[in-house]
Amino acid sequence: MSFGLGNLPYGVFSRPGEPRRVGVRVGDHVLDLAAALGGDVYAAPSLNPLLALGRTAWQETRARAREAAATGDHLVPLTEVTLHLPVEVADYVDFYASLEHASNLGRIFRPDDEPLKPNWRHLPVGYHGRAGTVVVSGTPIRRPCGQRPSFGPSQRLDIEAEVGFVVGVPTRPGERAGAFEDHVFGVALVNDWSARDIQAWEYVPLGPFLGKSFATSMSAWITPLDALEEARVEGRSQEPEPLPYLARQAPWGLDLTLRVDLNGETVSTPSFRDMYWTPDQMLAHMTVNGASLRTGDLFASGTVSSVGQPGSLIELTWNGADPVKLPGETRTFLEDGDTVTITAWTSHGISLGEVSGRILPAT
Numbered sequence: 001m002s003f004g005l006g007n008l009p010y011g012v013f014s015r016p017g018e019p020r021r022v023g024v025r026v027g028d029h030v031l032d033l034a035a036a037l038g039g040d041v042y043a044a045p046s047l048n049p050l051l052a053l054g055r056t057a058w059q060e061t062r063a064r065a066r067e068a069a070a071t072g073d074h075l076v077p078l079t080e081v082t083l084h085l086p087v088e089v090a091d092y093v094d095f096y097a098s099l100e101h102a103s104n105l106g107r108i109f110r111p112d113d114e115p116l117k118p119n120w121r122h123l124p125v126g127y128h129g130r131a132g133t134v135v136v137s138g139t140p141i142r143r144p145c146g147q148r149p150s151f152g153p154s155q156r157l158d159i160e161a162e163v164g165f166v167v168g169v170p171t172r173p174g175e176r177a178g179a180f181e182d183h184v185f186g187v188a189l190v191n192d193w194s195a196r197d198i199q200a201w202e203y204v205p206l207g208p209f210l211g212k213s214f215a216t217s218m219s220a221w222i223t224p225l226d227a228l229e230e231a232r233v234e235g236r237s238q239e240p241e242p243l244p245y246l247a248r249q250a251p252w253g254l255d256l257t258l259r260v261d262l263n264g265e266t267v268s269t270p271s272f273r274d275m276y277w278t279p280d281q282m283l284a285h286m287t288v289n290g291a292s293l294r295t296g297d298l299f300a301s302g303t304v305s306s307v308g309q310p311g312s313l314i315e316l317t318w319n320g321a322d323p324v325k326l327p328g329e330t331r332t333f334l335e336d337g338d339t340v341t342i343t344a345w346t347s348h349g350i351s352l353g354e355v356s357g358r359i360l361p362a363t
């Protein structure tokens, strides 16, 4: 069964006319944690109070949720609930950790330069995104307007299939993060919607801004790290060897296969296993300067692209030169009414749920 007792991801749900509360997905049901376990932490409208409690409490909650799920009580059919943004997102950071994606985008955006800038193999390159525009899967996405450079609706609206990491335990200013599993609660699927025409014009020299800040979608379900134990793998080998603060202390590569569906047709199946930088290295890098973490921080891997299986349309269609074929039509970039759904699985059958969104016309 999908979403069996080895999975048990967390989300926030409501029944009609009732307040939001924390739930755990069990098959096609939501386990109402406040009803099953009692406690204010689960009656909250976001996972943040639970996130702040730390690893021992996360593991206790998981063990108790598994027992409760097995009894069959307090299970609400998914069809009777609305799912909400699971996390009150504090800060949002987006990395650029796929060698294939970074090389492809370099070739497309900067054809006269080396595809990878000299820093790329020395640190996980990233930028700060806009936490306030992170939306839950299923939220419609309005096509953005902006300078392309003439003003108007984006004509190159794209997706980025990513894996996101939700921070539970914060750090104080000046303090570096400790072990990955002591800070990171779990994993989400992310679609970092990107207006390539706006991006290409605005990004020099400071990086992405309005081309990516209009909306970022995340899955309704956050998979706890403990559900991914069997998917952990050594990261890809790195040359040159990273500085000591970036040294991997434990295997935090993840054997996940993503699937990108455009209007119901699978267009790519990138592997997260092939990422160059692993999420523990991203966390270490993000805090090495003393920048503090907050409960609810979300950091995403950057586009997950592997050889022949890119996580964006700009790569898949080579900037529109080579359209993808769908039944009875083709696509370069997204059209109004298109729906993109990203799913992911471990090789052991743990599902990371989905992140989905449909494009609405510009206003």
Ligand SMILES: O=C(O)/C=C/C(=O)CC(=O)CC(=O)O
Pocket (backbone or CB within 6 Å): 094, 095, 096, 097, 098, 101, 102, 105, 106, 109, 160, 192, 194, 203, 208, 301, 302, 303
């Ligand atoms: O190479 C560039 O100038 C831009 C790259 C991106 O758009 C990628 C980005 O947002 C980070 C990522 O998703 O990997």
Ligand SMILES: [Ca+2]
Pocket (backbone or CB within 6 Å): 094, 160, 162, 192, 302, 303
């Ligand atoms: Ca991105």
Ligand SMILES: [Mg+2]
Pocket (backbone or CB within 6 Å): 129, 191, 192, 193, 212, 213, 214, 215, 216
């Ligand atoms: Mg975004």
